[in-house]
Amino acid sequence: MTVYNFSAGPATLPLEVKRTIEQELYNWNGTGCSVMEMSHRSKEFTDMADENEALARELLNISDDYAVMLIPGGARLQYSMIPMNLSSPKGQAIYAINGHWGKQAIKEGGRFCQATSTAPISDDVYASIPEFDASKLNADADYFHFTSNETLEGVQWHSMPETNGVPIVCDMTSDLLTREVDVNDYDMIYASAQKNMGIAGITFVIMKRSMIGHSENLLPTMMNYKTYADTRSFYNTPPTFPWYVMLQVLRWTQAQGGVKTIQAMNQSKSNKLYQYIDSSDFYMNKVAKNCRSEVNVPFWLKDDALNAQFLQQSSESGLKALKGHMAVGGMRASIYNAMPENGIDALIAFMKQFEKQNS
Numbered sequence: 001m002t003v004y005n006f007s008a009g010p011a012t013l014p015l016e017v018k019r020t021i022e023q024e025l026y027n028w029n030g031t032g033c034s035v036m037e038m039s040h041r042s043k044e045f046t047d048m049a050d051e052n053e054a055l056a057r058e059l060l061n062i063s064d065d066y067a068v069m070l071i072p073g074g075a076r077l078q079y080s081m082i083p084m085n086l087s088s089p090k091g092q093a094i095y096a097i098n099g100h101w102g103k104q105a106i107k108e109g110g111r112f113c114q115a116t117s118t119a120p121i122s123d124d125v126y127a128s129i130p131e132f133d134a135s136k137l138n139a140d141a142d143y144f145h146f147t148s149n150e151t152l153e154g155v156q157w158h159s160m161p162e163t164n165g166v167p168i169v170c171d172m173t174s175d176l177l178t179r180e181v182d183v184n185d186y187d188m189i190y191a192s193a194q195k196n197m198g199i200a201g202i203t204f205v206i207m208k209r210s211m212i213g214h215s216e217n218l219l220p221t222m223m224n225y226k227t228y229a230d231t232r233s234f235y236n237t238p239p240t241f242p243w244y245v246m247l248q249v250l251r252w253t254q255a256q257g258g259v260k261t262i263q264a265m266n267q268s269k270s271n272k273l274y275q276y277i278d279s280s281d282f283y284m285n286k287v288a289k290n291c292r293s294e295v296n297v298p299f300w301l302k303d304d305a306l307n308a309q310f311l312q313q314s315s316e317s318g319l320k321a322l323k324g325h326m327a328v329g330g331m332r333a334s335i336y337n338a339m340p341e342n343g344i345d346a347l348i349a350f351m352k353q354f355e356k357q358n359s
């Protein structure tokens with residue numbers, strides 16, 4: 001039976017990438033060792049790191065005005081590093097909140113600077129992006145932070161926010177590489193790898209070089225962006241295996257035709273699923289149409305009493321990890337880059353059958 005893994009993260013990897021990892025595990029690049037056992041200072045490893053950076057720059061069209069860094073600690077470490085590096089206890093930072101991760105970001109940010117939100121923060125499940133008047137934002141704020149795709153709620157920005165000139169920082173953990181972005185519109189972009197760029201253990205950070213190294217705070221060396229920018233992320237022993245997997249995923253992404261082609265595939269996949277959900281009286285998606293996510297599709301059964309049965313039967317049919325996040329309820333299909341269109345077809349076929357049997 002073919003298994004399709006709809007996990008929100010760590011998420012499904014391309015089959016080809018898993019095969020390569022398997023083939024190279026005992027003998028990487030003719031070294032007779034696995035990549036996990038090599039010095040990070042060896043030529044083989046540093047060559048690999050060079051290719052990884054070059055490929056990331058090519059795929060995302062990142063100019064030399066930006067440093068790229070690989071930092072351990074996940075996206076959540078960035079929630080602390082960003083205010084520690086870019087703001088100060090008296091400095092102001094503005095957060096736009098449209099879901100769970102944004103709430104976590106402002107909560108952590110508020111420990112290190114004056115963190116304010118563009119609109120009152122709601123306790124309800126977000127189903128849209130709250131509007132705000134950009135002209136009223138403090139133009140002297142140190143940064144404006146937003147989450148381009150809220151992974152739990154499936155709420156995604158489809159245009160750039162207006163920020164009254166405030167530098168823009170974006171958590172793109174669940175949608176970097178899934179669609180085209182103009183990096184030049186941002187001052188910083190970050191994404192932990194386990195959604196579309198590989199496996200857990202590293203966070204990919206793109207940062208305008210002019211933003212780096214101006215902190216007035218006393219920072220731990222390992223939490224200063226300058227450390228990573230100056231050493232090309234080789235200050236200490238980096239998580240070498242996640243780096244290696246990231247390169248395999250980037251190569252795969254390029255082989256698909258790059259980000260533009262991937263975006264078209266993601267749009268086709270998500271459109272299909274939303275169309276079916278909208279056409280059915282049995283399922284629903286509550287997110288406003290102009291900010292529906294192309295990569296995380298939450299949906300609810302009209303009758304919650306059927307949830308357990310839906311999850312059990314879908315899992316038995318090879319459709320894994322469809323349970324929605326606790327905070328949101330219902331179901332969620334995470335359909336990142338590595339989810340093939342066949343997976344969407346199989347999911348829709350199952351949903352149709354389940355609807356027939358239960359309505």
Ligand SMILES: *Cc1c(COP(=O)(O)O)cnc(C)c1O
Pocket residue numbers: 009073074075076077101147149150151171172173174192193
């Ligand atoms: C998964 C996710 C996170 C959390 O990432 P960690 O690497 O676990 O810290 C943060 N933000 C978004 C948008 C996510 O999807």
